Amino acid sequence: MNHAYRTLGKEGPQLSPIGIGCWQFSRGANAVGRYWDDVGEEDMQAIVRASLAGGINWFDTAEVYGNGASERALADALDREEASLETVYIADKWWPAGRKASSIEKTIGARRDALNQRPIALYQIHQPFSFSSAGKEMEAMLALKHRGEIGEIGVSNFNEKRMLEAYDTLHAEGVPLASNQIKYSLLDRRAEQNGLFDTCRELGISVIAYSPLEQGLLTGKYHQDPDAIKKKRGPRKWMGRFRSGYLEKTKPLMNLLEATAEHHEATVSQVVLSWMVHYHGDLVFAIPGASSEKHAAEHAGALNVRLSDNEAEQISKASWDVQL
Template structure:
């Protein structure tokens, strides 16, 4: 598949960024650096290069990283991989995040040159407040982001893990400076549908804010492979194997959904993973995009394949009903 020729694009919020409905999450590029980075096993440079290259050539045109992922190591590794592409990844968009814990809003502007440097001077297309807890107000944070946009240090601003009230406040404050809040990155999957009930999703639709769904496959549980062979859980590196969905009761509870995903996967001649992701990016129109990670080339190929078909309305509703009886909400 030639890059970006067969993949439909959609606008990121009220920006002028036309993005693929699937981006690539790059937390796993942290190289095992710092506590956050050790959540995933260390990927070698060759595998990372292949993952980025195949994603880009397959039409995935944006990559999500963060300052806290390996203390900048994910950003650096991503930039290196993009720079090594044949065209230097010139059509790739980069989304990264400022870590607010124990910091003030002044840190947003003070540390931006470091972020740019770590990213090898690539453009920061989307800069996000990683979570809502800091020593400063949302007003101060949005003022800092507006300053970065005005000074052309970043192109657009977003937030992550902001509830409805905080998201609305961020939108209002940024709008005072003439800039849109284009996104809110939230945990969202067929097994975690809280944003549908706590006002976040409805407010996003109202305000024209894109929801960027992270952990869209619940750390791989929606692939169904752990249901078929629970012994695989013992080989998982990092703490995710101790989360509730990976326990015996969690596997049993999710079995009906996995069976449906597998049934539809056969009908569409795709994988259960692709069915789960396809539901996520189509059930709410263009409001939700997703950033599954990838630690193997086959994961990338599945991510790309997700963008080449669309579930019928009947099947979207069928998955919706089964999921509602299982998910966290």
């Protein structure tokens, strides 16, 4: 089993390169939570158990995922597994829509309660839109950090300009910005072109990639059975990326991924995740979701898959031809 953990940001905790995204734990509790098919309590427990057993030591959740339902489900599952408070980590996110930065301090008690008082190792601003500036948001985050209510400070979906505003506010107080959680995958590599990756690497800010498997598209499942998407809940069934034209366009990449997976006696998703967390050195962490024990075990197994430099470059070149 590979326990090659890496530091989050400049001085954060030692995390497995792959974590588990817990949007699916929302129990359909609000519009955001209903994006995914329901995951039952037993399945959530099995997902957490398999993740921990496979060497994954952190989970990403958010206030907006079912209005706290995901946080509560995750914390309950971790408690039942008697997961260590010191070596199993939770990343959480504050929802900014319609709020000011003052809400960050006002709502931290509710977040801590939802997590059964488990420590928040990384607290992130979920989106770049609120009634306050990134600087004001970081000042509120600093207050929480100084009181010991959160560990590291991160942002999510921030462009380079807003990320730098957050970084500068923290840096002036001697505190690093740990991470920027963004959408990034083999089919969506905008962050490599718009300067975000270069800036993160220069400043020691980790990139946390959500949707690394493009909501299942990069597993090959929908290439093998294009009609399978019609059975899924939420708007995915109407997205262009799941239509026959784009499935056909991405077939060369999928063929290469399948051949590489066969060579490594791995699955396509494991090859994708391995590429994600190694191609850019230690810069990128990935947080695929999991709706079953099988998915979680598969994601954890990706920690033990290591591509050759040549394989990684071939995959990279093939991916540039099929960007969304």
